[in-house]
Amino acid sequence: MIQISGLYQSATSSRVDEVVLSLKEGVILIRSGDAISEQFNYSSCKINSTLPGVPTSITLPNGAVFTPHTTGFKWPAKKQRWSELLNQLESKWHLVLASVAALILCVFLFIQSGVPLLSKYIALWLPSSVSEVMGKQTLLALDKLHVFEVSSLEQRKQEEVRARWDRLLAQSDLSITGYSLRFRSWSNGPNALALADGTVIVTDSLVKLMAEDLRQLDAILLHEIGHIENRHVLQAAIRSTIITTLYTLILGDLDGIAESILGSGVSLIDLAFSRDMEREADEYAYQSLKNLGRPMYDFSDALKTLKEVYEVDGESDHWQYLSSHPDIDQRIQAQSED
Amino acid sequence: MDVSNKNDGTLKDIIFTAGKWQYFKLWVVNMVLSILSLGIYSAWAKVRNTQYIYGHTLVDGVRLEYLAQPLQILKGRIVALLLLLSYIVCTIFFPLFSALISLIIYAVYPLLMVKALRFNLRHTSYRKVRFGFSGSTKSAYFNFLLLPILGTLSLGLAMPWVLFRINQFIYGNLLYGDKKFEINIKCRVFYKAVIISIISFLVPIAVIAPLLWGSFSDNPIILIGSIYASYFIAFLAFSVYSVLIRNHIVNSLEVKDIMSFKSNLGFGRYFWTVFSNLIMIIFSVGLLFPVARVRMLSVLYSATQVVLYPGIEELSSSSNELDSALGEEVSSFFDAGLSLS
Numbered sequence: 001m002i003q004i005s006g007l008y009q010s011a012t013s014s015r016v017d018e019v020v021l022s023l024k025e026g027v028i029l030i031r032s033g034d035a036i037s038e039q040f041n042y043s044s045c046k047i048n049s050t051l052p053g054v055p056t057s058i059t060l061p062n063g064a065v066f067t068p069h070t071t072g073f074k075w076p077a078k079k080q081r082w083s084e085l086l087n088q089l090e091s092k093w094h095l096v097l098a099s100v101a102a103l104i105l106c107v108f109l110f111i112q113s114g115v116p117l118l119s120k121y122i123a124l125w126l127p128s129s130v131s132e133v134m135g136k137q138t139l140l141a142l143d144k145l146h147v148f149e150v151s152s153l154e155q156r157k158q159e160e161v162r163a164r165w166d167r168l169l170a171q172s173d174l175s176i177t178g179y180s181l182r183f184r185s186w187s188n189g190p191n192a193l194a195l196a197d198g199t200v201i202v203t204d205s206l207v208k209l210m211a212e213d214l215r216q217l218d219a220i221l222l223h224e225i226g227h228i229e230n231r232h233v234l235q236a237a238i239r240s241t242i243i244t245t246l247y248t249l250i251l252g253d254l255d256g257i258a259e260s261i262l263g264s265g266v267s268l269i270d271l272a273f274s275r276d277m278e279r280e281a282d283e284y285a286y287q288s289l290k291n292l293g294r295p296m297y298d299f300s301d302a303l304k305t306l307k308e309v310y311e312v313d314g315e316s317d318h319w320q321y322l323s324s325h326p327d328i329d330q331r332i333q334a335q336s337e338d
Numbered sequence: 339m340d341v342s343n344k345n346d347g348t349l350k351d352i353i354f355t356a357g358k359w360q361y362f363k364l365w366v367v368n369m370v371l372s373i374l375s376l377g378i379y380s381a382w383a384k385v386r387n388t389q390y391i392y393g394h395t396l397v398d399g400v401r402l403e404y405l406a407q408p409l410q411i412l413k414g415r416i417v418a419l420l421l422l423l424s425y426i427v428c429t430i431f432f433p434l435f436s437a438l439i440s441l442i443i444y445a446v447y448p449l450l451m452v453k454a455l456r457f458n459l460r461h462t463s464y465r466k467v468r469f470g471f472s473g474s475t476k477s478a479y480f481n482f483l484l485l486p487i488l489g490t491l492s493l494g495l496a497m498p499w500v501l502f503r504i505n506q507f508i509y510g511n512l513l514y515g516d517k518k519f520e521i522n523i524k525c526r527v528f529y530k531a532v533i534i535s536i537i538s539f540l541v542p543i544a545v546i547a548p549l550l551w552g553s554f555s556d557n558p559i560i561l562i563g564s565i566y567a568s569y570f571i572a573f574l575a576f577s578v579y580s581v582l583i584r585n586h587i588v589n590s591l592e593v594k595d596i597m598s599f600k601s602n603l604g605f606g607r608y609f610w611t612v613f614s615n616l617i618m619i620i621f622s623v624g625l626l627f628p629v630a631r632v633r634m635l636s637v638l639y640s641a642t643q644v645v646l647y648p649g650i651e652e653l654s655s656s657s658n659e660l661d662s663a664l665g666e667e668v669s670s671f672f673d674a675g676l677s678l679s
Contacts, residue, residue: 007400014465014515014653016400051386052360054393054401065466067401086386090364099370100625106373134431141433237430244426249377249419261620 002076004068006055008032011063021066023076028060038062047075049083052090111243111269116276119238123231131234135197139182151183153204158183161207164218165200171292172225179228181221183207190309192220194227196234209305215294216302219285223299226284232277239273275326282331300332307332347598347645348398354639356394358629364390365628377419381412387628391635397464397644405468406461448482449475459512466655470513481507498528505587514593515653522590531582539575543568573616577609588642595649603641611637 001024008019008030019032023042030038038060046059056075057067089095142148151158165181179198190206200221210217227233247266285299307328325331368383385408392402425443429436452475459469481504489500502525512519550564581603588601615630 009400009466010655011466012655013651014467014655015651016465049386049389051390051393052364053355053357054390083386086367090367091360093363096363096366099366103366103370103373130431137432137434240430241423241426244430245419245423248422249380261616262624265623 004070004073006066006068009065009067011065019066021068030060030066047077047081050081050087051083052087115239115242116235116273118242119235122238123234126234126238131196131198131231133197134234134237135195135199138195139199139201142184148184148186148201151185151204153183153207157207157211161202161214161217164214165221168218168221168225168292172222172288174225174229179225190306192224194224194233196231196237198228200224200228209309210302213301215298216305218294219289219299219302222288223281223285225288226281227277229284230277230280232281236270236274236277240270243269278325278331282326303328303332347647349600350398350644350646352639352642352644353396354394354636355396356391356632356635358632361387361390361632362626362628377415378412381415382408384408384411391631392462395635395639398646400465403463403466404461405463406457445483448478451482452478455508464514465650465653467515467653470515471511472513472518473507473511477507498532499525501532501583502528505583509587509591512591514596515655517593517596517653520592520594521587522592523587524590527586528583531579531586534582535575535579538578539571542571542574573613574609577612578605581605581608595647596653597647597650598645600643600645601641603638607637607641 001022003020003022005018005020008017009015010017017032019030019037022029022031026042028040028042028045029036030040040061044061048057048059048065050056053071055068055071055073057065058075059065161183162181166176169176169179179200182199182201184201184203186203186205189203190209191203192206193201195201202217202221206220207217210220243266247262282299286296289296289298310328365387368379368386372378372380372383385404385406388404388406392404395402425439428439452471452473455471455473459471462469485500485503489497502523505528506521506523509519509523510521546564546567550560585601585603588599592598611633615633618626619630
């Protein structure tokens with residue numbers, strides 16, 4: 001016979017009574033003071049969740065709840081309940097520490113290899129209309145927000161660069177329809193960028209910087225084509241989607257400040273991936289130059305020319321430039337390893 | 339502590355018996371199960387985490403109960419995940435639509451807040467009587483959307499009044515069973531709290547800034563250091579506001595003839611806990627979040643007392659109806675959650 005004291009919570013009101021419960025041969029007796037107040041069949045009672053440090057209550061057939069005073073009290077049951085198993089898992093330190101280690105390893109491995117692989121496959125699987133809409137919207141947004149202004153390059157210069165661009169595409173056996181070149185004026189200096197739909201944007205100052213030696217500009221264009229050929233823009237977008245979603249799901253419980261500080265750590269992961277992509281595009285540029293029978297130093301010369309501008313420009317620009325791109329000296333050296 | 343009150347109420351401490359590391363273990367095991375099940379188990383994990391915290395919260399020897407069903411939460415979570423995913427995809431892939439989507443989120447925000455409040459309160463019970471929220475969606479739009487816009491238009495001058503109205507809306511619509519909470523907060527306390535916290539932000543800045551003036555440009559470390567220092571001071575000033583308002587609100591809450599509350603939260607203890615929790619969470623990359631949660635609740639509960647009146651024994655218990663968890667889940671993903679502790 002089991003006898004245990006606890007609280008009896010009535011089903012119909014907020015009343016709570018101090019009672020003694022006894023269980024004998026499958027019958028529960030509830031006694032308050034000396035009088036037996038109620039009697040139930042144990043098999044029709046429901047045992048509630050077991051939680052660490054919380055006494056396990058049972059719901060009686062009349063809807064009332066009995067909660068024992070003793071925390072460790074175990075209700076006799078035919079089979080082990082899920083919450084009891086959980087309760088055991090949750091109280092073992094070595095198991096918990098092993099799970100923490102496994103958790104960290106899983107997250108690390110997933111970010112390190114799972115995310116890039118997954119984004120590569122999704123990028124291949126997505127219809128090309130997605131890239132098209134995405135590229136058009138990005139350009140429109142950049143124009144509308146006046147990040148870019150209309151190019152002020154003279155028509156003759158534009159045509160000269162465009163002719164070289166067409167030749168590059170033809171020589172590399174790339175279809176002209178998948179790519180387009182656009183000129184824009186940008187206040188922050190020489191730059192070129194690739195959009196998802198195959199558009200390459202060249203800033204006026206980049207053309208002016210390399211006007212003396214347009215072979216350098218060709219090499220930069222090949223680097224941008226490398227981004228497009230590898231579907232980098234789409235991959236980056238997919239990657240951000242995965243990381244942001246996971247981050248919200250896992251850390252969504254945190255309050256504002258902690259979440260935003262940890263969130264800025266997420267952007268560091270993004271920068272690391274961005275550097276990998278730059279390296280891939282560099283490799284593409286070097287390889288294409290080689291295939292076209294051009295000297296590979298065209299690209300490293302272009303990087304050197306860019307480096308000079310950004311070093312004169314002051315430290316902050318330099319710093320920002322290096323964070324999303326690999327170290328420029330490393331990129332220049334990469335050629336000699338090929 | 340049982341002290342008789344003048345209106346035959348008894349003063350009861352809130353006893354919080356949760357262990358930091360006990361909760362940490364429980365949280366980790368449930369997190370691992372959630373990840374292994376690709377997130378499906380997370381609904382069960384949420385119920386279990388909350389059950390643990392509630393099960394360790396005792397008033398007058400009786401524990402709080404969490405009554406939400408995992409399946410309800412799972413359904414809400416799936417829809418919330420789809421919404422979140424489409425939001426992220428839109429902002430990243432289609433930048434032109436993202437402004438439109440932010441606008442939509444802003445527009446449904448009051449609705450989500452009300453749904454989340456209703457859900458959380460409906461599934462919290464004490465002595466078999468459920469809490470609840472009676473605020474209408476219409477007044478939620480007025481309080482959560484229109485008033486902040488007015489406050490901004492007044493260049494912040496009306497903001498303390500807006501905060502006063504918002505709190506009056508939230509707490510004045512709480513229900514215990516079918517009994518409404520009464521709240522007796524004063525607008526001038528909000529003005530006082532805002533002014534004190536602005537002063538506690540400006541005074542340290544006014545003292546430190548002249549000392550460092552001029553050295554910003556030569557030394558980037560001083561510049562970065564002073565940016566962090568100003569964050570710290572802002573955090574401190576915000577804590578001043580939080581403590582003053584928390585004490586004021588809790589002390590003005592009452593369910594007539596049933597219960598009332600007392601709060602004497604001290605600034606030092608509160609600030610130290612919030613700040614050390616923040617540092618702990620950041621350096622553990624979120625892993626010590628459960629420890630931080632228990633620490634925070636311990637401080638809040640130990641500064642709170644409940645006065646119970648005889649009427650508490652004579653309420654009829656609530657029925658077992660279920661609400662949709664959608665609002666709660668969406669708002670917790672989009673950071674619109676509200677915590678009442």
